[in-house]
Amino acid sequence: MKKTELKNVVIAQSGGPSMVINQSLIGAVLALRRRAGIGSILGARHGIVGILNGDYVDLRKPTEKKLLAIAATPSSALGSCRKKPNAEDCRTIFERFRELNVGYFFYIGGNDSADAARIVADEAKKAKYNLTVYHIPKTIDNDLRSCDHTPGFGSAARFVASAIKGDNLDNRALGGVKIDVIMGRDAGFLTAASALARERCDDGPHLIYLPEVPFSLEKFGDDIKKAMAKFGRAVVAVSEGIRDEQGRSIGAMLSDGEKDSHGNVQMSGTGALGDYLAKYLKANCEIKRVRADTFGYLQRSFPGVASNVDSKEAFEVGQAAVKFAFEGKIKKGTVAICRASKAAYRVTYKALPIQRAAKFTKSMPKNYIASSGNDVTKAFIDYVSPIVGKLPKCEIF
């Protein structure tokens, strides 16, 4: 191909899927299809792996109707990966990109995916390969430093709050202690969102444990005993990322140590942490009925429960990435979601340098965590409510 030909675009998805990551993909694809002066729009299957293998979907082909149906479908329609590219991978990527005359690369994912895209961008500069790289934010953990909140979080939070709502009623009926383990490797936002399940002052979750607050089994036992004394039962939301006083992840210590190429230990997809906590309570707190559920992958993939606000924003963030990439002010960028006003909920989108989203994560701010260390504040509820939307009311006698 000649250099004078129209530049082509590659877009891909990476990291853990979400209920709305396809909204971002399709938001970007439709914006690209409506833009003049672009060649092919290629969707790489399984992120960087698809680029390395030359495995692409032609995104000009599907009808708009089909694309909108994909947008409303959970999980990553192009497939995903958890690959951190090294210098050799990048050389291969640029060879492939040269053959395909790729000038624009969009990568949808969380902080690790942003870091992967940053590495590609940095290596492209070194290799003098002219490439505009945009990271499109996604993560149910809500832990990107660049965003007020991340696409995917609101829908996962909606699933979690709904699940705890139902589970609280189940616990009302049969009593005892119910432990629910919720995703969030480094940040407690998703576990904290369980607080939205409360309608009445005695509704669960009665206790909330976050990675941001050092966890001790003894304190946990004492908290549970107090809750049992007060409510006669206890629904407990526990983040999979809880850490001991030394900052060691309890879930990771219980796991078999499987790591991805970004160095993250597997924590989801096992019931080990919940079972460990339930066993402790049965053995040490004289509570007969203790049950533990781990919400697992349902939190990010269950169809039909996505938050409307989250779906809309995920779509818009994809569109915004295309707009910013072709404006060209920031060539290696990420799209930030900013809350425009605290009074009436409204967001704006802003381009930021890609490193602002990459690698490192954001924790729950201190003012969102109750001084007890086992609950959230009103400030957090005010922050999270508009993103999740209204939940179905549950009536009791």
Next chain:
Amino acid sequence: MKKTELKNVVIAQSGGPSMVINQSLIGAVLALRRRAGIGSILGARHGIVGILNGDYVDLRKPTEKKLLAIAATPSSALGSCRKKPNAEDCRTIFERFRELNVGYFFYIGGNDSADAARIVADEAKKAKYNLTVYHIPKTIDNDLRSCDHTPGFGSAARFVASAIKGDNLDNRALGGVKIDVIMGRDAGFLTAASALARERCDDGPHLIYLPEVPFSLEKFGDDIKKAMAKFGRAVVAVSEGIRDEQGRSIGAMLSDGEKDSHGNVQMSGTGALGDYLAKYLKANCEIKRVRADTFGYLQRSFPGVASNVDSKEAFEVGQAAVKFAFEGKIKKGTVAICRASKAAYRVTYKALPIQRAAKFTKSMPKNYIASSGNDVTKAFIDYVSPIVGKLPKCEIF
């Protein structure tokens, strides 16, 4: 109170909650409120426990609007229990019933609850206490011998099929083996309903393991290897009730042996079975990415996903119980749901002697299980589809 006064009614809920057990409660209560010649309508809190303790809700008081909101709310609004009454309990029950002039007792639950109601009915006869007893069927396991299908099953099946639909897409994106452990102590109906998640011929669940088919780890490993070779990935639906060649429950062997008063070992509320199977695959089948989720209590309590058909039938079965109890043809009865026609789905309700629902359970009929032993047949899909209703479509590239 004098014997000439109007007879009062006690109604209660027992066993595991479901998404629509309150439909049956409110169906019965509204039918009772519209009927002349009845005194108080008393809801006992936590089943038989509430009768023993004299803990009642006055069900004439709430507005119809409130009652209908409770009907649409998951879990057992009156609270539940897992108590099998002994002869002494029954003596206390009749003392309490005499004081309250109770002539009718309705008990909503599964086979154990039907057995509890049968015991009360039998003991009442011995004690010459004049009592009409009706069991109102409920169980997400779908294992009552008296019913074509049970209220609660369709909604739990809807949750399971939706969850597997999303999880199948998640597995498409990231690959490997995903094990999902689904409720069902004795019968595989709920696990089998995961098959409704399939839209395309390569969609999961790729393997389905039921309590009705003896389970061997070796065969399981072989099946998984074959599925990996065929699909490059595998989504596996496993019943919590799977049994080895000797008929021993594998989940029960892994549990700490906690039993309820009907002799059932705790299996739900722990991730042990899923983790056990995942560990086996990692160690013996050279598959790198293996994850296991246990759907747990969400299957029976998640708000907003109930099946419309199931909700309607659960309400009607409550109404039917009241009609049959006052007709008086069968004094110790249960309500059977019968499928009236195979062509166009339609059900009728019938009174049967209570022992027809009590104690023993129904397994999946052989013609619903594929000859491979790890899948279901078209006959099962035809049976289950109308009860669950249409699921949201998921689009892929």
